[in-house]
Amino acid sequence: MTEPKPKIFALIIFIIGVFMSALDNGIISSALSTINYAFNVSEVQGTWGVTLYTLGMAISTPIAGKLADRYGRKKLFLIEIAIFALGSLMVALSANFPMFLAARVLQSFGGGGIFIIASSHIISTYPKEKQGGLLGALGAINGIASVVGPNIGSLVLNVSGHWSWLFLINLPIAVFVLIAGTMAIPETKAAHGGNLDFKGLIFLTFGILSFMLAIANIQSQAFLSSLATPQVFIFLILGVIFFIIFSQIEKHIKGKVEPFLPYNLIRNSGFLLTLFMGLLSGTLIAIFVFIPSFVEHRYGISASNSGIWMSGIGLGSIIGAGVGGTLVNKFGATKSLVISGILSTLGFTLITFLSPTTTWFLVSSTLAGIGFGMLMGAPFQVLMSEIAGEKQNGVALGTLSVSRQVGLTLAPTIYATLVQGGFANFVSDKLSHISGTAGIHAGQSVENLYVQIRHLTGTAHTQALAAFQQTAQMAYQNMFFVSIIASVLILIGGFYLYKHNF
Template sequence: MTDKRKTVALWIFTLGVFMSALDNGIISAALTTINSSFDVTEIQGAWGITLYTLGMAITTPIVGKLADRYGRKKLFLVEISIFALGSLLVALSPSFIWFLAARVVQSIGGGGIFIIASSFVLTVYPKEKQGRLLGMLGAVNGIASVVGPNIGSLILNATNQWHWLFTINLPIAILLVIFGIKWIDETKNPETKPLDLLGSMLLSFAIFSLMFALTNLDGAHLLASLATPSVFLWLALSFLTFTLLVKLEKSNQTKDVDSILNYDLLANKQFLLTLLMGLLSGMLIAIFVYIPSYVEHHLGVPANQAGVWMSGIGLASIVGAGMGGMLVDKLGAVKTVVVASLLSSLGFFSLAFFSHSLGWFLACSSVTGLGFGMLMGAPLSVLASKAAGKEKGSALGMLSVSRQVGLTIAPIVYASLIQTGFNQLPSKLLQVSDTSAVQQILKNNTTENMLLALLKLPDASLRESLVTAFKEVAGQAYGHMFILSGGISVVILLAAFSLGKKQSTTR
C-alpha cells in the first residue's frame, strides 16, 4: 500500500468513526423535541441513547474479530451500509417503538467502525506512528459526541424537523462506500482461529443484563430499588455471566480459539485500571447528551438553539485533544490523565454551582471541554497499548467496549437524576400559583410539554413567575448530574494516581 493510499484510507476510516460517534451527540440537540413528538418521558426517551450505545458495546468486539477474519475493508463497507439503513429507518420513524428498533439497527452498523479503523492503523502503520494515530481516532470518537449538538442545532434551525438529523448520515455513508471501494486495500489476519461464539454470547448477555438492571433503578429511591428483583436478579445474572466468561477465556488459552477477550489482559491490574478509566470516560461522554436540555430548561434558550451553546465545549475539546497528545509526549500518559481529570472535575463542579447565566456557562463548560478533550485523545489508548504488549488490537477493542458500556449505563443514571429533581416541580409551581391553569399544565406528562405550556400563559406576570420557578427546579435537577460527573472525574484522577504508583513499583 502506497503512502498516498494509506493516508486517504485513514481519512475515510476517520470520517466513518466521526459519523458513528456523532449520532450520540447529534440526537441531544433534539432530545426534548423527540420525546415530545412521541409523548414519552425523559427516562423512556433515554432508551433511544441507551439502545444505540448498548448495541455498539455488543457489536464492537464481535465485528472486530469478523474483520480480522474476513477482511477489514469488507466489514467496514458492510457496517457503513447497515448504519445508513438504520439512519433512514430512524428518520422515517412513525412511532417510538419503530424509532428504538431503528436505533438498534444503527448501532449494529456503527459498533464496529472504530475497532476496524484501529485495526487498520495497527496493521499498516509502523509502531512509531501507531500511538499518535490511535490517539487521533480516540479523540475523534469522543469529540464527535460533543460537537454533535452544535451540528444538530444547525440542522434543527434550518429544517424545524428532528428527522433531518439522521438523513444527514445518508450522503456521508454513500461517499464513504464509494471512496472506500476505490481507496481502501483489503487487509486481514493471515491465520485465523475458530471464532469464540460462546464467549461472544456470554459477553453480549453480560452487558445486556447490566444495562437492564440499571434501567430498572429508581433514582428517587435508589437503595430500595436495588433490593427489587428486577434490579438485583439482573445484576446477579450479569455478574454470573461475566464470571463464566472469564473462566471460559482462561480455558481458551490452551485451545485453538480466537477469544473474544484476552485472559492475560483481564489478569493485568494495570490494564484493568485503564479499562476502569475507559468506562468512566464513557460515562462522561454521555452527559453531553443532556447539556442542551439544561441550557434550554435552566438558562431559557429555545430548544432549536440550545445545541449552539455547546460551541465552547466543542472547541475546547478539540484544543484539549491536541494538547493531550503533546502532554503525552512530554509528561507521559498517566500525568496527562491527571491533568485532564483535574480540569474535567473543576469544570463539572463549576457547572453544578456557578453556571447560572450563559456567560458563566460558556466559561465553565469550556474548562470541562478542555479536560474532556485531553482525556479522549491519546492517553488512554497509549496506556492500553503499553499494558497489552503484542495484544494491542485486543486491548484497544476492550478499551472501546468499556467506553461503550459506560456510555450505555450513564444515560439511564443521568435521566433518573434529572427526573427525580423534576419531581419537585409540581409543588414548586403550586407554591407560586394554585390556579386551574397551573393544575391543567401539571397534567402534561413530559417536562418539555410543561415548559411549552408555561410559555403560552397569557398573564405575563404569572408566566414570568412560573417560568422562574421552573428554571430553579431545572438548575437543581441538572446540578445533581453535574455533581455526579465531577465525582466520576475525581475517581479517574484517583485511578491515574494508583496506576502511576503501580508502574513505578514494577520498574
C-alpha cells in the first residue's frame, strides 16, 4: 500500500531540512582559510567558528528533542529552521569576527534539533516495519551531506568569490521549508503530564558545555600533557559535578514536574550502553577527516587528487545507511548492530594490515564505510526509541546525538596525536641515515616534513620518500587500529543487547 502524497511530501520537507543543516558542517571546511584571512585571525582562532557550532549543537540537540515532544514536533521543527536561517543570515553579514562567532552559535541552536525532530516524526508517524528504512534514509542524507559538503563549498566559493554565499544559500531553502512545512507537516507530540524540569535542563546544559569545552582545549601535539592543563581538567571536573547534580535532580523529582531525562533511563543499562556505542560511532565518522592525508602520505597521491580516494568510504557509508534501515526492518536493531560491527571491524582491519595499494585501500575503505554507515541511520535510533518509549523518545534521541557528537569532536584530537606520535622519531631514526637530508629538522608537522621531502632531488628524494611512506603506514596504522577497537566494542555491545532482549 502506497503512502498518501501529503505524508510523503511532509517527509521530503524534513529530509530537505536535515540535508541543509547537515551540509553546513562540511561546507564551511572549504572556506576556513578564506574566512580567517577576511577577519585577520589565526588558524587557532578560526577553528572556534567550528568549535562553537559544535558546542551549540551538542547543547541544543537534547533540549530541542524534549521541547518538540512536549510542545509539538512541527512547531519546534519550523522554529529550528527559522533560527538556523536567521543565524545563517547573520553569519553572512558579519562585520567582525566576534559577530561571526555569535552568529555561528545562533545558527547551531537552530541546526541542533532538526535531525532529531525529523527522526521523532518518523517514529511517531510511521509503522514500526517502515521506520528502519526511513531512519536509514535520514542517516544516508547526513552521510551524503558530509561527503559533498566540502565539494559544494569549494564550488560556491569559486563561483561567487566570497565566503558569505556559503551561508546565504541556506536562506531560499529555509524559506521553502518554512512555507511548505506550515502547510504540509502534521502536528505530533508525545503525551505529557507535568511541568518542564528547568532545573535539570540548566545543569544538563552546563554539564555538556563543560565536557565539550574540555575536549576543545585538548592539544593533539601534546595530548597527555594537555589533559593536566587547567583549561582541560577544570572543565572535566565541572562536567562530572554538573552531571552528578543533574542525575540527583532527576532522581528526586516529585509532584507535577516532568523530568528532563527520566531517572529510569539514566539507570537503564541498555540506554547507557547505546549512548556509549553512539560515542564510538562518532569516532568512526571522524575518520573522514584523515583519509585525504593518509592517501597522500601513504601512497604518494597528490593533495589535489587525494580527496577522490574518499569516494569508497563515502559511498560505502551512504549505501550502509540505507542498508542498515532495511536490516533493522528485517532483523531488528540489535542484530543490525552486530552485522554492522562485523563489517566495520573487517573493513578497518583490512585498511590497517592488508592495503598495500590504492586499489586495496578503495575496496577496504568501502567495506568499512558500509559498516559504520549502517550505524549512522536506523539501528541506534530504533533501539533508543524502543528503550525509551514514545513519551521519552525525543530526549533519548537527542542524548544519543550528543554522545555521537562528543565522539566526533574528541576523535580527531586522538587520531592527530597518534599520527604525530608515529612520526616523532622519523628525522633521527630514518632521515639521519640518508645523505642530503641534513636540512630537515625534527619538531615540524607531518605535512611540513612531507613538503620538504618532496623538494629533495636525486637519491635523497627517492630514499627519503620511501622512508616517509613506510613511516606513514605505521603511524596511520595506529589511528586505524583505534577504529578496529571501536568497531569491536560496538559488535560486543550489539551482541550483549541482543542476548539480553533489548
